[in-house]
Amino acid sequence: xxxxxxxxxxxxxxxxxxxxxxxxxxxxxxxxxxxxxxxxxxxxxxxxxxxxxxxxxxxxxxxxxxxxxxxxxxxxxxxxxxxxxxxxxxxxxxxxxxxxxxxxxxxxxxxxxxxxxxxxxxxxxxxxxxxxxxxxxxxxxxxxxxxxxxxxxxxxxxxxxxxxxxxxxxxxxxxxxxxxxxxxxxxxxxxxxxxxxxxxxxxxxxxxxx
Numbered sequence: 001x002x003x004x005x006x007x008x009x010x011x012x013x014x015x016x017x018x019x020x021x022x023x024x025x026x027x028x029x030x031x032x033x034x035x036x037x038x039x040x041x042x043x044x045x046x047x048x049x050x051x052x053x054x055x056x057x058x059x060x061x062x063x064x065x066x067x068x069x070x071x072x073x074x075x076x077x078x079x080x081x082x083x084x085x086x087x088x089x090x091x092x093x094x095x096x097x098x099x100x101x102x103x104x105x106x107x108x109x110x111x112x113x114x115x116x117x118x119x120x121x122x123x124x125x126x127x128x129x130x131x132x133x134x135x136x137x138x139x140x141x142x143x144x145x146x147x148x149x150x151x152x153x154x155x156x157x158x159x160x161x162x163x164x165x166x167x168x169x170x171x172x173x174x175x176x177x178x179x180x181x182x183x184x185x186x187x188x189x190x191x192x193x194x195x196x197x198x199x200x201x202x203x204x205x206x207x208x209x210x
Contacts, residue, residue: 001031003095009024011108012113016154019082021076026073028072030064038062042094052074089109091107121144124141144191147189169202170193170194172192173192
């Protein structure tokens, strides 16, 4: 049993892109002298990919010998890919010689990028802060950020945003509203992050905020 091509399928897009109908076609060939049972499956199974064989969508059966009797199997993304959140997804298409158990795998990956970006003010980028315990917090720098759609993101995609500080000792001060619909390019939103008075009650130690 041979499977070509040797490579897998790597799909990349931005959230709200149409990620369906991205596909690769594999040819499965029997190079032995007798008919060979075969099968293909996704491991692990995922609902955002569809396997399709040559007859009624079959993806298992018997291949007759001879190089010109190859069977084509299509691996393609489906509409479920458009429902995924930003992140990295992967599986393997596994082609098996069901007579010997020999398995050939082809990696399939899908990377969905965030449709937004957060840019720090280059004049005042985030940095480590150091203060003495019970020392004054006045005069600590304020960090400014811009919040916008990522380059290449669909301007027609409805995106809502929320900006908040995770730690109670940080305060987000909006120049614009902290929640709402994200504007279309080239518009962006700005906000500031500062250390608040809650930090005065913290014990000595190192703290990371977001």
